[in-house]
Amino acid sequence: MxxxxxxxxxxxxxxxxxxxxxxxxxxxxxxxxxxxxxxxxxxxxxxxxxxxxxxxxxxxxxxxxxxxxxxxxxxxxxxxxxxxxxxxxxxxxxxxxxxxxxxxxxxxxxxxxxxxxxxxxxxxxxxxxxxxxxxxxxxxxxxxxxxxxxxxxxxxxxxxxxxxxxxxxxxxxxxxxxxxxxxxxxxxxxxxxxxxxxxxxxxxxxxxxxxxxxxxxxxxxxxxxxxxxxxxxxxxxxxxxxxxxxxxxxxxxxxxxxxxxxxxxxxxxxxxxDGLAFEDSVDEGVVRNNKFMHPALGIALTFPPEWSVKNTPTQLIALSPKSDATIQLKIDDKPSGTVAEYVHRTIGNGTPVETLEIEKLHAAIGSANNTVLGIIYYDRKAFLVQCDAKTSAAIDAERTAMKTTIRSFHVLSAAERKQIKPLEIKLITARKGDTYAKLAQHSPLGKNAESYLRLINAQYPQGEPATGQTLKVIE
Ligand SMILES: [Zn+2]
Structure with a gap:
């Protein structure tokens, strides 16, 4: 002391x-x-x-x-x-x-x-x-x-x-x-x-x-x-x-x-x-109802509806409802050689590869052990949609959803570009019969929309809007 x-x-x-x-x-x-x-x-x-x-x-x-x-x-x-x-x-x-x-x-x-x-x-x-x-x-x-x-x-x-x-x-x-x-x-x-x-x-x-x-x-x-x-x-x-x-x-x-x-x-x-930005800014791309859209890269990818999608500055990753499988989007410079060759280099020679065109883009999907890998070439870049599962049972259960996600890859349309704006708070007046479940159907917030709406309106976990009440919604 x-x-x-x-x-x-x-x-x-x-x-x-x-x-x-x-x-x-x-x-x-x-x-x-x-x-x-x-x-x-x-x-x-x-x-x-x-x-x-x-x-x-x-x-x-x-x-x-x-x-x-x-x-x-x-x-x-x-x-x-x-x-x-x-x-x-x-x-x-x-x-x-x-x-x-x-x-x-x-x-x-x-x-x-x-x-x-x-x-x-x-x-x-x-x-x-x-x-x-x-x-x-x-x-x-x-x-x-x-x-x-x-x-x-x-x-x-x-x-x-x-x-x-x-x-x-x-x-x-x-x-x-x-x-x-x-x-x-x-x-x-x-x-x-x-x-x-x-x-x-x-x-x-x-x-x-x-x-x-x-x-x-x-x-x-x-x-x-x-x-x-x-x-x-x-x-x-x-x-x-x-x-x-x-x-x-x-x-x-x-x-x-x-x-x-x-x-x-x-x-x-x-x-x-009113008009306050909500959640992420758009620079790193946005996720709207499980569709990821990135304005600078000019691409979009839709994840399975029940999966949780997390977009951070360093990673885009989706997790299956049972938390036993993930889908990640990665980017590489487009290498020389075919897209099938790239798949083989990544997950092993001799693994089965299916080549395809996704909206006229060269693409290939390969499978190995508990992995499904989709690669798409677009604009000097190679986009890797890497799907991994913890077990062979999980990969079998999720294979279709994973392939659907890979095939959803596409170049942003003009209409989609218009949708890429930051989420904002907007004030509305609750009408008779409005419920948070109903409002959530029109919300871009995905599967947690109902909870988000209750929270921002201080009516979590069970409250419902009263007719005439000023409500915050997200648009
Ligand atoms: Zn304090």
């Missing part, structure tokens, strides 16, 4: 700031950083975030989020900090804060919110992390423990997502696994207080955590379908907020501040999200 204390003092002397008064508690924190240092740190990390991630190109929405955020920040424990609120062009469901007042919210999370009060709750939670100096306190703790992580690696300590992963890579350090339950509860408590002081209902904090929890539960289902890790929003823990007594308690502390007619601004908020 003795060496530990010595180390702390030495480190503190080096950084020349030592203890600082915590803006929230008024007590002395062991924080090895002045406010100026904290702001400088935030500023340099903000530059990194902006290098790595696109800011969402929608000035009206940026200014709306900024207006809501600045209003809450003015009612926070650190009203004099210079706050920056930025909507990032990412489909991930996330929000995070850097030390010094830099707050980010993804367009992905915006899609799941349904009122200005809920937006205010997300921003209030992040502002709570800033005012309580959680990032800085964690950093000091990490320095004191001599973990050896770089300064920059802990700004975004709570993201188990692409952004977090990329920032980890970006800064080359270990990402701490989160602010932890106590800091998250403190951010919820402060956020609820700021909501009340800004004339919102502090209970919006619990509601929005419920929304995010439902989204997370659903994402876990989709992640299983797609064979990937589910993502987590940092503020959500194991239990649903309805059963979370600690959360109820910390948010409840703000109840004495509650105003009579709290601001909800549901329709104002929804208007702002």
């Amino acid at each position: 003795r060496t530990f204390i010595t180390f702390l003092i030495v480190t503190a002397a080096l950084l020349s700031s030592g203890c600082a008064t915590n803006p929230v508690s008024g007590q002395q924190d062991f924080v090895m950083m002045s406010e100026q240092q904290e702001i400088a740190l935030g500023r340099s990390a903000d530059a990194q975030v902006r290098k790595q991630y696109k800011v969402y190109d929608n000035p009206a929405l940026q200014s709306y989020v900024n207006r809501v955020g600045q209003n809450i920040a003015r009612h926070s424990h650190r009203p004099n900090l210079n706050y920056h609120f930025t909507v990032l062009d990412s489909p991930e469901v996330n929000a995070f804060a850097l030390p010094g007042g830099y707050v980010y919210i993804t367009r992905g999370i915006m899609a799941y919110l349904n009122s200005e009060a809920e937006l205010a709750a997300v921003l209030g939670h992040e502002i709570g992390h800033v005012t309580a100096r959680h990032g800085v306190r964690q950093q000091s703790a990490a320095q004191a423990a001599n973990i050896g992580i770089s300064l920059a690696s802990i700004f975004v300590p709570e993201l188990n997502t692409q952004i977090g992963q990329n920032l980890t890579n970006l800064f080359g350090g270990a990402l701490l696994s989160g602010y932890g339950r106590e800091h998250e509860l403190e951010a919820d408590r402060l956020g609820a207080q700021y909501l009340a002081r800004t004339d919102y209902d502090p209970q919006a904090m619990i509601r929005v955590i419920g929304v995010l929890k439902n989204q997370e539960a659903f994402d876990a289902v989709v992640a299983r379908q797609e064979g990937r890790e589910p993502s987590h929003y940092h503020g959500t823990f194991a239990t649903h907020p309805d059963n979370d007594t600690r959360l109820q308690q910390v948010v409840g502390e703000a109840s004495h501040l509650t105003v009579v007619n709290p601001v909800e601004n549901k329709s104002e908020f929804l208007k702002e999200t």
